[in-house]
Amino acid sequence: MEKLLNKINGPEDLRKLSIKELPLLAEEIRELIIDTVSKTGGHIAASLGVVELTIALHYIFNAPHDKIVWDVGHQAYAHKILTGRREAFSTLRQMGGLSGFPKREESQYDTFNVGHSSTSISAALGMAESCRLKGQDSKVIAVIGDGSLTAGMAFEALNHAGHIKRNLIVVLNDNEMSISPNVGALSSSLSRIISGQSYNKFRDEIKSMLEKIPGIGESVSRLARQSEGFFKSVFVPGMLFEELGFVYIGPVLGHRIDMLVDNLRNIKNMKGPILLHVITKKGKGYKPAEEDPTYFHGVGAFDRETGKPAPSNGAPSYTKVFGDALVRIAADNSKVVAITAGMTSGTGLEKFQQQFPDRFYDVGIAEQHAITFAAGLAAEGFRPVAAIYSTFLQRSFDQVLHDVCMQNLPVVFMLDRAGIVGEDGPTHNGLFDISFLRSIPNLVFMAPADENELQHMLATTFELKQPVAIRYPRGTGVGVLLDRDFRLLPVGKAEILMDGHDVAVFALGSTVHPALEAAQQLSSQGISCAVVNARFVKPLDGEAVCAFARKVRAIVTVEENMLQGGFGSAVLEALQDAGCVARVLRIGIPDRFVEQGTQKQIRAAYGLDADGIAAAVRGILANEQG
Ligand SMILES: Cc1ncc(C[n+]2csc(CCOP(=O)(O)OP(=O)(O)O)c2C)c(N)n1
Missing domain, CATH: 3.40.50.970 (Thiamin diphosphate (ThDP)-binding fold, Pyr/PP domains)
Incomplete structure (x- = not known):
């Protein structure tokens, strides 16, 4: 029929x-x-x-x-x-x-x-x-x-x-x-x-x-x-x-x-x-x-007979690494409390909820309240960690600025799904957080190169007595080994991963590993390319930027954020403020909303993968010669 x-x-x-x-x-x-x-x-x-x-x-x-x-x-x-x-x-x-x-x-x-x-x-x-x-x-x-x-x-x-x-x-x-x-x-x-x-x-x-x-x-x-x-x-x-x-x-x-x-x-x-x-x-x-409606709320491809997910690369997700690290930190620090706005599993807080039910808060889909609630807890000596997707923190801009940062309260903002999210498309891309948070005084803002660095960054935040934001991408980590002990990172210092004399690529967060791959490609083509893991958007390591500006022919910045007001803009400002002159090429998202596709497709379309970065470096050197 x-x-x-x-x-x-x-x-x-x-x-x-x-x-x-x-x-x-x-x-x-x-x-x-x-x-x-x-x-x-x-x-x-x-x-x-x-x-x-x-x-x-x-x-x-x-x-x-x-x-x-x-x-x-x-x-x-x-x-x-x-x-x-x-x-x-x-x-x-x-x-x-x-x-x-x-x-x-x-x-x-x-x-x-x-x-x-x-x-x-x-x-x-x-x-x-x-x-x-x-x-x-x-x-x-x-x-x-x-x-x-x-x-x-x-x-x-x-x-x-x-x-x-x-x-x-x-x-x-x-x-x-x-x-x-x-x-x-x-x-x-x-x-x-x-x-x-x-x-x-x-x-x-x-x-x-x-x-x-x-x-x-x-x-x-x-x-x-x-x-x-x-x-x-x-x-x-x-x-x-x-x-x-x-x-x-x-x-x-x-x-x-x-x-x-x-x-x-x-x-x-x-x-x-x-x-x-x-x-x-x-x-x-x-x-x-x-x-299991929670698991099936939003899923990747799955086997329709069993409901089991399609296999992944085996590396843990950034979300899981964050959730596990927070549980370890909270076990030693009774002041640590965790807050989610209706996204317990999405933000990796299920384990925390089970182990510390008294210090866990799902406030409902109420991102604004979540942040000011965190501010109240921080004002009374607690160390709130608000785990909110980058895209949904857009709702809480004034709460971050007025209720947390203006009072210099030590709230930690964990911005999951920062950057390109893929299939959910323009409404869910986390491409604005650097631009809207970077201008706020008192805020320390970091982005890990991989899942191992994420746990070290999280541990570092509790050494600081001010608001901290950490942005990290959607999906599985790079697949690096996770150190057993947390390490404290020097605040405001970038990490030089590869030295070079032609070009220096300052990469942020998810773009660091592709930048390393690009540098390897370039070296086989006779181009000497330094790669710097910027780690901090704020305070930015202006010294490292200027030091490279003096020795290389061009600086390239890479970020999964809007170019306007983003990390590359911060690098340009640092150069200008220090009176350093440099050729700078910024790779990121131009002035438009980014459509849906797989993360891989979209990163390739915007030149954010290894091939794109390598092509940009070749391009800027060729222009210079022309
Ligand atoms: C501002 C905002 N915060 C968080 C989310 C993530 N989110 C998507 S659907 C959803 C739950 C919605 O529940 P409900 O409205 O009851 O619809 P149901 O999925 O149960 O049909 C959440 C938290 C979102 N889309 N927007």
Whole structure:
């Protein structure tokens, strides 16, 4: 029998199906997602959890006239498949292929570009307001997970929406999971709603019961109506949404398409802000993902039968080396505490959480709070380590500057996934941290050349009485041996790895090993190339820069960061400040957002691998001769 899915080239085809056919369509979509993501990698668990919800949304609403705004966007695979991208789905997350997130450039059905969480209600409210201003009758629907709802920004948006009362539907996709199990008071409150009865049903039952009491029934019922706020808060702790001005509907079973369709049809034409609470299961329909939704949140390619990951080069990831080193340090130093913003496993803190539960904090997806919370702990003598991906620390710029660095508090920022991240693409690349942190006084900023140096850098930070940031790349380490004992590194000193007299390459972090390889290639071509592991962006080793500037014909800097305001810019400033004249070539990311592809492909495209560095060195020497 021909698959239903083969007939769906857009939501209008979906609407031709009967409600009875929709569960079969859901199965076919799941099959396509599992099959594809097992080859491409991706955010499978979140996407499997919302297949029925996505079908129901497109069945009832008329996209793109009606606007569906996905939060984070990692759950939008079924949306992509239903909106004309079924055939292209096999190119998911690959260079030149479909993005793993909604992208306006990709489809008219993708209303808002996303990758960072908790933006959907704000963006949807902006769209709802624009509909009012333009006199347009589009419905606007934000779909947000319970994890993403832990961020302050989501509450800022709810607060505003409840105030201005535009027609806005917020679908809360509640699977009780962020990446790990969700945390926080709101999360417990939502679970109480799920485990209790639906508030609306409960309220009606109480009302009719009261009214049946002869004599006093009616007056008690009137009193109850007047004190409905009291009733809500006593019986239904999740009534926060109603207090914020939303009409709360739910909870609705999120894998029953018929129920979803009924509820969405009912609320479609309701006025004002509505919150529909939908209960789903993360990883639904793929057993390994249902059993371990944290692992299957975002995965590389895997064996679809067993769920086991494809083999890697065997070296531990930077994340793991950091997590292991921190546990060792914390065992000797009871002041060390660790903080994550909803990314316990992603940042390598699971071991720390198990061994020191009393000194571990998952604050939810709340990067701003995480940093100021760390500042508070540091102000009272603790040594907080905030492990946050480079891209997500962008959320906390003012907290880093105003709450930590201005008070010179010894908070350690561990910036995982700094540099090119690969398949997750532009929203997740950690290419800005050097530019936005380098200008902040009091901050020491380092980048290890390999996983062994990462542990030494971490140990060094606890010798300092000021804020420190360490940036390190996504993925496995270089494969070097890990020293058993930690070594303290001299702050502000670069390490000369190879001497040379033609060119000096100042490499930072992940670019050090490719620079060494490039120097070897060049030496076989008769070019003498020094390689310096810069180690510190701040304080920069200006002396080493100037010393090489005096003896070589050109200096080349290499970094996985934007060129603007990056490490190379710091080298230029150091030369200028010292009155040294040198030819300088900077390798890094030019003034544009970097697209998706494998890390290898993207590094090659921007000249950040050994071949690219060697070619740049040859180029600058050839120019000089010309
Ligand atoms: C600002 C920000 N911080 C962290 C992340 C990493 N992240 C991606 S999805 C996710 C969990 C989201 O949970 P939820 O909204 O409940 O969606 P689910 O995956 O459960 O469907 C996190 C922490 C992010 N995308 N953006």
